[in-house]
Amino acid sequence: MKRKIIDCEKCVGCKNCELACMVVHSPDENLHQAYREGGMAAVRARCKIELTSGGRLFPEHCRHCREAQCLQACMSGALSRNEQDFVVCDAETCVGCFMCVMSCPFGAARPATAGDRVMVKCDGCSDRTFPACVETCPTACLTLGEEAGQDDGVVYVNPPQPREACG
């Protein structure tokens, strides 16, 4: 199966991935309309570019972990793994207990900031042929490919090195 490959060296922080994610997850894929009606809170991207303590850029994407903590924490049955192997949330079933939010060690499960009290997370663009973030990335930081070795649904290449000393 093709997986999202994230080459951190190639990220320039343009945030096109975030924007594309907001667009495809807006009602009718109309970002302007969603923003006009609900402001910033209504348009939430599922991915995020973070700045590391070493000053490097880090695209933070849901890993669709093999042992997904969000999935284990879900008490409503809203989170499940679909046929494409993505961990997805059924907003109709979600009751917004946010135990997934406190259980995801990467911060990839988050509360929706507008509308119903539900969680939002990356759905791998299951209903599209190509994830919007990958489609729009201008630097080939995000690509799709077959990479051996890692079990999760997302593979990181050249991740920033952790700082040696802590505290």
Next chain:
Amino acid sequence: MRHLIIGNSAAGTAAAEAIRANQPHAEITILTRDATFYSRCQLHLVAGGVRPAAKTSFVPEDWAQRHGVEVRLGWDVVAIDPLRKEVSCRNGDSLPYDRLLLATGAGSLTPPIEGVRGSGVFGLRNLEDAQGILQRVGKSRHVVIIGAGLVGCELAETLAAGGHPSVSMVEMAPHPLPLQLEMTIGARLRDVMSDHGMAMFCRDSVAAVERDRAGQPRAVVLKSGRALPADLVVCAAGVRANTDLFAGLGTIGRRGIVVDAGGRTSVPDIFAAGDVTESCDSTMGRVMPSAIWPAARRQGRVAGLNMSGGSTTLEAHTGLKTSAVLCGTPLVSLGPVFEPDPAWRKELCEHTDSRNRLCSKVCYTDSNGVLKAAILWGDISQAGLYAAAIIQQLPLGDLAFGSVPDYLLRAV
């Protein structure tokens, strides 16, 4: 191999799934007293009439079929014979097992209060409790909830939000959620709940439930002498592990069945997982029950894997993790907030977000800067990172500023 699982909630179902993943052909049977699959975390929604009981199932309809599990609903196990390796049920049948899992959960604790037993007083632990409350709450004029823990608070909030005119809470501690919050945030929650129409009686407890001539509750008398009118009383003052089946068989600790990190009890081939057990909490280093859904799922999974030939241990296990949304405010509590080490440094940061909501963070760090406990109020979107930092004993570091913390990169 024949696997028998007693209980069909978080731990029981997680174990069944794990066993099936390991052993495609093993026989898996779930015996449960319950009549359906339902999520205990949603009982307050059922009691408040917000969500029908039928919609609280946490597994898909074809779950049993998909995982090849035989589910016997309404089967009440009354005894275990570990020598003959079989269990006997109330209906007279007995079933043999090769591996047995006790996932019997916990039940409401009824506090020793005069008049507390009888009609009109409910716990909130089973679907029957929730449906009993739902039946009466429409006609009731005054609801009193004993105990402002998570169950009590969520129920109170649901009833008040649903328009019930009189919801009162009685709590011994100075503020609601005493195990999850410290003074500052606790006092704020108390005020917010009062603002939302709940009458909060903190630093007080219930001395007696008074009943009228028909035997129905009439008032709740507090230790302070005050009497609150009440025709519906809910006891949400803690739980007791359902260890009765295991009594006399093996080691039961102070608050649950003793298990090792692999979910094994002291009796060969008998495992236990979920609220019926007590286990070492990684954030506190102390043996205690872990009464949260995610912990029960993880325990069930580990037990299931070990029952089916695996050798897995439960790591980074904690029950000291709570998330709730009360009066519109999401909050998350992590770690031993109720009993912080006096040497820990406590910091409170507050800001107002783009939607003008007050967001607070309380962080406890030790002398090395390692995050030990935290409370998030308002903005919980980074709660998972804080939880990971606490369980992995990592410094708070950059989390305070919102950028990606070092430990996160290590996990890549």
